[in-house]
Amino acid sequence: xxxxxxxxxxxxxxxxxxxxxxxxxxxxxxxxxxxxxxxxxxxxxxxxxxxxxxxxxxxxxxxxxxxxxxxxxxxxxxxxxxxxxxxxxxxxxxxxxxxxxxxxxxxxxxxxxxxxxxxxxxxxxxxxxxxxxxxxxxxxxxxxxxxxxxxxxxxxxxxxxxxxxxxxxxxxxxxxxxxxxxxxxxxxxxxxxxxxxxxxxxxxxxxxxxxxxxxxxxxxxxxxxxxxxxxxxxxxxxxxxxxxxxxxxxxxxxxxxxxxxxxxxxxxxxxxxxxxxxxxxxxxxxxxxxxxxxxxxxxxxxxxxxxxxxxxxxxxxxxxxxxxxxxxxxxxxxxxxxxxxxxxxxxxxxxxxxxxxxxxxxxxxxxxxxxxxxxxxxxxxxxxxxxxxxxxxxxxxxxxxxxxxxxxxxxxxxxxxxxxxxxxxxxxxxxxxxxxxxxxxxxxxxxxxxxxxxxxxxxxxxxxxxxxxxxxxxxxxxxxxxxxxxxxxxxxxxxxx
Amino acid sequence: xxxxxxxxxxxxxxxxxxxxxxxxxxxxxxxxxxxxxxxxxxxxxxxxxxxxxxxxxxxxxxxxxxxxxxxxxxxxxxxxxxxxxxxxxxxxxxxxxxxxxxxxxxxxxxxxxxxxxxxxxxxxxxxxxxxxxxxxxxxxxxxxxxxxxxxxxxxxxxxxxxxxxxxxxxxxxxxxxxxxxxxxxxxxxxxxxxxxxxxxxxxxxxxxxxxxxxxxxxxxxxxxxxxxxxxxxxxxxxxxxxxxxxxxxxxxxxxxxxxxxxxxxxxxxxxxxxxxxxxxxxxxxxxxxxxxxxxxxxxxxxxxxxxxxxxxxxxxxxxxxxxxxxxxxxxxxxxxxxxxxxxxxxxxxxxxxxxxxxxxxxxxxxxxxxxxxxxxxxxxxxxxxxxxxxxxxxxxxxxxxxxxxxxxxxxxxxxxxxxxxxxxxxxxxxxxxxxxxxxxxxxxxxxxxxxxxxxxxxxxxxxxxxxxxxxxxxxxxxxxxxxxxxxxxxxxxxxxx
Numbered sequence: 006x007x008x009x010x011x012x013x014x015x016x017x018x019x020x021x022x023x024x025x026x027x028x029x030x031x032x033x034x035x036x037x038x039x040x041x042x043x044x045x046x047x048x049x050x051x052x053x054x055x056x057x058x059x060x061x062x063x064x065x066x067x068x069x070x071x072x073x074x075x076x077x078x079x080x081x082x083x084x085x086x087x088x089x090x091x092x093x094x095x096x097x098x099x100x101x102x103x104x105x106x107x108x109x110x111x112x113x114x115x116x117x118x119x120x121x122x123x124x125x126x127x128x129x130x131x132x133x134x135x136x137x138x139x140x141x142x143x144x145x146x147x148x149x150x151x152x153x154x155x156x157x158x159x160x161x162x163x164x165x166x167x168x169x170x171x172x173x174x175x176x177x178x179x180x181x182x183x184x185x186x187x188x189x190x191x192x193x194x195x196x197x198x199x200x201x202x203x204x205x206x207x208x209x210x211x212x213x214x215x216x217x218x219x220x221x222x223x224x225x226x227x228x229x230x231x232x233x234x235x236x237x238x239x240x241x242x243x244x245x246x247x248x249x250x251x252x253x254x255x256x257x258x259x260x261x262x263x264x265x266x267x268x269x270x271x272x273x274x275x276x277x278x279x280x281x282x283x284x285x286x287x288x289x290x291x292x293x294x295x296x297x298x299x300x301x302x303x304x305x306x307x308x309x310x311x312x313x314x315x316x317x318x319x320x321x322x323x324x325x326x327x328x329x330x331x332x333x334x335x336x337x338x339x340x341x342x343x344x345x346x347x348x349x350x351x352x353x354x355x356x357x358x359x360x361x362x363x364x365x366x367x368x369x370x371x372x373x374x375x376x377x378x379x380x381x382x383x384x385x386x387x388x389x390x391x392x393x394x395x396x397x398x399x400x401x402x403x404x405x406x407x408x409x410x411x412x413x414x415x416x417x418x419x420x421x422x423x424x425x426x427x428x429x430x431x432x433x434x435x436x437x438x439x440x441x442x443x444x445x446x447x448x449x450x451x452x453x454x455x456x457x458x459x460x461x462x463x464x465x466x467x468x469x470x471x472x473x474x475x476x477x478x479x480x481x482x483x484x485x486x487x488x489x490x491x492x493x494x495x496x497x498x499x500x501x502x
Numbered sequence: 503x504x505x506x507x508x509x510x511x512x513x514x515x516x517x518x519x520x521x522x523x524x525x526x527x528x529x530x531x532x533x534x535x536x537x538x539x540x541x542x543x544x545x546x547x548x549x550x551x552x553x554x555x556x557x558x559x560x561x562x563x564x565x566x567x568x569x570x571x572x573x574x575x576x577x578x579x580x581x582x583x584x585x586x587x588x589x590x591x592x593x594x595x596x597x598x599x600x601x602x603x604x605x606x607x608x609x610x611x612x613x614x615x616x617x618x619x620x621x622x623x624x625x626x627x628x629x630x631x632x633x634x635x636x637x638x639x640x641x642x643x644x645x646x647x648x649x650x651x652x653x654x655x656x657x658x659x660x661x662x663x664x665x666x667x668x669x670x671x672x673x674x675x676x677x678x679x680x681x682x683x684x685x686x687x688x689x690x691x692x693x694x695x696x697x698x699x700x701x702x703x704x705x706x707x708x709x710x711x712x713x714x715x716x717x718x719x720x721x722x723x724x725x726x727x728x729x730x731x732x733x734x735x736x737x738x739x740x741x742x743x744x745x746x747x748x749x750x751x752x753x754x755x756x757x758x759x760x761x762x763x764x765x766x767x768x769x770x771x772x773x774x775x776x777x778x779x780x781x782x783x784x785x786x787x788x789x790x791x792x793x794x795x796x797x798x799x800x801x802x803x804x805x806x807x808x809x810x811x812x813x814x815x816x817x818x819x820x821x822x823x824x825x826x827x828x829x830x831x832x833x834x835x836x837x838x839x840x841x842x843x844x845x846x847x848x849x850x851x852x853x854x855x856x857x858x859x860x861x862x863x864x865x866x867x868x869x870x871x872x873x874x875x876x877x878x879x880x881x882x883x884x885x886x887x888x889x890x891x892x893x894x895x896x897x898x899x900x901x902x903x904x905x906x907x908x909x910x911x912x913x914x915x916x917x918x919x920x921x922x923x924x925x926x927x928x929x930x931x932x933x934x935x936x937x938x939x940x941x942x943x944x945x946x947x948x949x950x951x952x953x954x955x956x957x958x959x960x961x962x963x964x965x966x967x968x969x970x971x972x973x974x975x976x977x978x979x980x981x982x983x984x985x986x987x988x989x990x991x992x993x994x995x996x997x998x999x
Contacts, residue, residue: 041826074818077926079787092787115801115830115854119861120720133674133867148669157661160876164654172645172843177630208705208870215869223617240868290576290589304612321571324534333612346669348875357612364616370630371737372712373705377874378845379657429574 020061028063032071040080040091047093051081140489142457143283143433143477144313147403148346155392160383170382177370178362179206179353180378183385187339187353190388195311196324197337199355205365208376210312210340210352214241217336217354219368220361221306222247222272229264229274233464235282235310238275251466254281258288261295273306278326279314280431283464283475287430293326300334307335313343315397316479318405319429333357341384343432344397349380404432404479411478411486418490422497423474432479435461438472443500450496456489517558525560529568537577537588544590548578637986639954640780640930640974641810644900645843652889653880660879667879674867675859676703676850677875680882684836684850687885692808693821694834696852702862705873707809707837707849711738714833714851716865717858718803719744719769726761726771730961732779732807735772748963751778755785758792770803775823776811777928780961780972784927790823797831804832810840812894813976815902816926830854838881840929841894846877901929901976908975908983915987919994920971929976932958935969940997947993953986 020031039045052060054068061068072089075081082092138145163170178184184204191197191204207213214237222228224246230239232251242249250268253260259276274296278288288296300307309326317323327337340352356362369375387393408427411434415425425436438444444460451458461473478486517528536542549557551565558565569586572578579589635642660667675681681701688694688701704710711734719725721743727736729748739746747765750757756773771793775785785793797804806823814820824834837849853859866872884890905924908931912922922933935941941957948955958970975983 037821070818073816077816078820117855117858117861119865120716120718120723133863133871135668135673136671138670145670148665151665151669153665157658157664160661161654161658164657167654168645168648168650170845171632172648172845173635173642174633174844176632208874211868212870219617221617226617244868319570319574321567323575329538347671348667348669348872350870350872350874358614361614364614366630368616371708371741373709373847373870375845375847377705377847377877379877380874 020063027067029067029070029074032063032068033074036071036075037078037080045091047091049091051089051091053088138480139455139457140481140485140492141476141478142480143459143475144343145432145477145480146343146346147400147407147480150400150403151346152392152396156383156387159386159390159392160379163379163382163386167379170378172378175375175378177366177375179204179376180381180385182389183381184353186385186388186393188355190393191325191337191339191355194322194394195314195339196328197355198328198330199337202359203355203357203362205354205356205362205369206376206381207352207354207369208373209342209350210310210338211237211241212372213338213352213354214238215244216365216369216372217273217308217338218242218245218247219372220365221336226272227268227270229259229268229271229276230466231259231276231281232466232468233283233461233470234275234466235277235312236464238308238310239466242275249466251468253468254284254286256286258286258292259296261292261299265299269303271303271305273308274300275308275310276326277310277312279311279317279323280428282310282312283433283435283459283461284473285428285431285433285435287323288326293329297326297330297332297334301332305334308338309335310338312338312340313431313433315344316401316404316432317430318401318408323430327355330357344393344400345384349384351376351380351384400479407478407481407483407486408434410483411476411481411490414483414487414490415476418487418494419497422494425476432477434476434478436474436476438474440472441502442497443502444471446500447496450499451493454492454496456492456496458493517560524564526564526567526571529560529565530571533568533572534575534577542588544588546588547584548586548588550585635977636952636954637978637982637989638973638975639977640956640972641840642929642974642977643840643843644897644904644977647897647900648843649889649893653884656883656887656889657880660876660883664876667875669875672872672875674863674872676701676873677878677882679886680878681850683882683885683890685852687890688822688834688836688852691812691819691891692836693825694852695825695827696834699856700852700854700859702851702853702859702866703873703878704849704851704866705870706839706847707807707835708734708738709869710835710837710849710851711735712741713862713866713869714770714805714835715739715742715744716869717862718833723769724765724767726756726765726768726773727963728756728773728778729963729965730780730958730967731772731963732774732809733961735805735807736963739772746963748965750965751781751783753783755783755789756793758789758796762796766800768800768802770805771797772805772807773823774807774809776808776814776820777925779807779809780930780932780956780958781970782925782928782930782932784820785823790826794823794827794829794831798829802831805835806832807835809835809837810928810930812841813898813901813929814927815898815905820927824852827854841890841897842881846881848873848877848881897976904975904978904980904983905931907980908973908978908987911980911984911987912973915984915991916994919991922973929974931973931975933971933973935971937969938999939994940999941968943997944993947996948990951989951993953989953993955990 054065057068058065072081076083079092081089083089183206185201187204188199188201191199207216218241222245227248227250228242229250229252231254239249250271252264258278258281278293296307311325314322325337327335335357337355341349356365412425412427415423422439422442423436425434428434459475461475462469462471551562554565555562569578573580576589578586580586680703682698684701685696685698688696704713715738719742724745724747725739726747726749728751736746747768749761755778775790793804808822811819822834824832832854834852838846853862909922909924912920919936919939920933922931925931956972958972959966959968
């Protein structure tokens with residue numbers, strides 16, 4: 006630090022009083038850059054704040070501030086009585102010679118390989134963008150009829166008393182009053198046997214799936230999956246390194262005998278018994294009992310994903326599979342995304358034992374500590390005040406009506422090309438395409454028209470059924486349904502063989 | 503179904519008009535139970551709704567409702583013209599003979615093994631319960647001085663216009679205006695070089711750590727970790743099957759030469775350069791450059807966890823390590839838990855390239871699709887209207903004052919047993935315990951007194967420093983600080999050797 010103590014020149018400093026950057030910050034940036042660029046070397050003495058102030062017209066306070074910061078960060082050292090020097094601790098070979106540290110707009114792009122190899126990329130990437138709700142997007146609630154005013158009032162009441170809630174770290178299992186509401190709702194509406202203690206709140210059903218995969222499955226374990234089936238679940242399992250055993254789906258649900266024959270040692274069965282995704286069939290009572298019996302004898306877990314069974318248009322919602330389980334082998338999963346709005350990201354699991362709850366709690370805490378508190382409080386009030394069930398009833402009537410509208414319009418407009426049957430539940434319909442149609446051509450035309458109509462085969466693993474299509478109808482008015490189907494008709498017409 | 507078609511008796515049915523359970527539901531439950539219990543057998547004919555109504559006094563509508571549901575679920579079949587029968591499809595050996603399906607309060611507890619083996623259980627479980635804020639809990643903001651009124655107003659405005667936001671699936675990277683605010687704040691306050699596109703919103707910093715572990719690390723990769731260091735990070739790495747290389751921490755931060763000597767092939771270095779957790783030291787400029795140089799030459803990633811550096815009491819906050827990076831090897835991580843409130847669960851990562859952003863996006867979508875939207879909108883407004891910086895300044899002054907209060911009170915009350923120095927940043931202080939004290943005894947006494955004072959060694963891996971303690975002071979008033987320290991004094995007095 007002593008080899009060269011002459012004061013350095015300020016040539017090349019660009020200080021502007023017109024920019025939004027404070028003066029001390031400009032000084033700091035420029036000195037820092039000069040040090041990193043080697044224009045200032047270890048041991049160089051800086052001018053006194055007084056002379057710098059005279060030279061630049063900047064106040065001594067500003068200059069002192071910038072020096073103090075540079076000293077704090079190790080660029081400069083102050084020696085009482087003799088001045089301020091460039092620090093000697095910046096190793097020569099390490100400085101960023103020849104590079105401008107602050108004016109560099111972009112850093113280099115180092116090559117980067119995702120550390121994963123099991124991800125079916127086409128499936129994930131499809132889901133990670135902002136989604137425009139175009140006909141006939143599946144699984145989308147009618148957001149125009151969400152009870153905004155009540156949600157606003159409920160939210161307002163919660164925010165008014167926000168101080169009285171625990172805003173620190175809460176139980177990783179979720180906000181207790183919300184867990185109570187969920188348990189009460191499930192017992193009453195879904196015939197789920199559960200106590201509040203068995204309910205875990207998760208940040209969306211996808212997190213619930215990951216939690217189950219993390220806690221119950223090891224790499225190499227086998228899992229029965231409905232084929233075609235829900236890609237989000239497949240993805241969580243694949244990500245865990247699990248072996249998927251595709252099981253064909255029949256009119257009365259999963260072909261359990263096929264599964265037993267081909268994959269006896271499965272650790273878990275993933276099922277959507279109330280309303281199979283994507284085909285919309287119901288798992289029959291006989292098969293439910295067969296599945297439970299197998300699970301009991303083979304120590305297999307059953308994951309019942311009850312993603313949209315709140316919407317049942319004939320009779321009451323079907324009782325859950327979980328309600329039939331006497332052996333504690335069913336994990337029940339449900340979500341608020343379909344009933345409330347997807348951006349809420351609140352879902353839940355019901356676990357069969359408190360022992361399991363304790364272990365899941367630790368892993369949930371590792372995932373995101375707990376789900377955010379504000380939405381949980383608002384939702385629990387929305388439920389306890391009866392708004393949730395009212396909203397559900399209203400949507401059930403609306404969706405029933407929209408399904409009728411869709412089916413009638415489809416018969417009229419595309420009946421020649423598409424066979425479509427009513428479905429007693431859920432938010433989607435399955436349509437079967439006439440053999441007169443070139444499927445590849447159709448797919449291209451649908452894309453060109455800006456429609457969102459997935460093919461059943463997009464969800465297939467081994468058992469392809471090429472001629473099925475899926476339609477969401479819940480988010481669309483009569484007008485949108487008709488114009489969407491008119492577009493689809495022109496797609497069909499252009500795809501005739 | 504034909505072998506025995508006599509009408510069954512209703513003996514044993516318990517229907518009550520006083521409970522909250524609707525009558526049709528009671529009927530449904532009882533019939534279902536009788537079928538599952540084999541009191542009703544396949545082929546049994548049920549009484550007509552008319553005779554049932556006469557016999558029980560329940561309306562025919564209710565009875566019909568319950569029959570319809572049982573038919574839907576496969577328990578009964580309706581034969582036009584001849585009546586309603588117990589279905590023959592319920593296989594004999596599968597029914598739950600001898601068990602009461604609806605009155606069973608609890609299902610069996612099947613034995614359950616968590617599929618994990620790498621989890622350091624003592625670390626996770628400590629974190630997953632609701633936390634009471636007792637002296638001297640670390641890392642806890644002063645929630646009593648949170649700007650509740652402004653948060654309420656901002657939230658109210660957002661809820662009033664809630665319909666105008668995208669409540670469906672949004673970009674998995676987060677709400678764009680929030681990402682803009684974060685990028686602006688980081689550029690200005692933390693000297694982070696970033697564009698909005700580089701910012702990912704995550705559901706708390708723990709999720710950010712998992713995301714990094716999932717995307718950048720493979721099983722068996724090595725990671726440098728500060729020792730003692732942040733257990734949440736260690737946990738995410740262990741969960742990924744990564745090998746942790748503990749690196750001792752000195753007065754000027756991580757001993758990089760030690761790390762290079764003992765673990766040359768590390769894939770990532772986890773560092774807290776602004777304010778090391780838990781020791782509170784700052785990584786010197788020379789070491790920052792040494793670390794960046796090594797990362798550049800060895801293609802190592804650096805994860806800069808800037809968890810509480812907003813709170814700097816001398817000069818301005820230190821510039822980030824990321825701002826010195828010219829090679830795109832630093833991933834920057836920050837959180838709102840410490841500045842706002844922990845239950846908010848919003849944090850962020852800044853990634854060095856858009857290529858990496860695209861890959862992270864897919865994995866974030868797999869984790870929880872996206873972070874919840876309401877909090878993101880409120881926070882973005884809170885920031886854009888200047889409330890965030892104002893709150894930060896207010897808290898900085900408050901915490902500075904509280905640190906003084908703590909240090910003065912500590913000197914007065916426990917100065918004989920504890921050496922404590924001011925810290926220019928952060929939310930915690932480190933104290934060193936006198937050799938006169940029996941540490942095991944002290945630990946027991948602290949627990950007995952209900953104080954929350956972790957020992958530095960709780961965060962150590964290989965390099966134990968048994969006599970350090972950590973104190974959070976930010977959440978406590980002068981009164982609480984004094985009474986807490988008085989309790990601690992009595993702990994010391996009882997632990998004298």
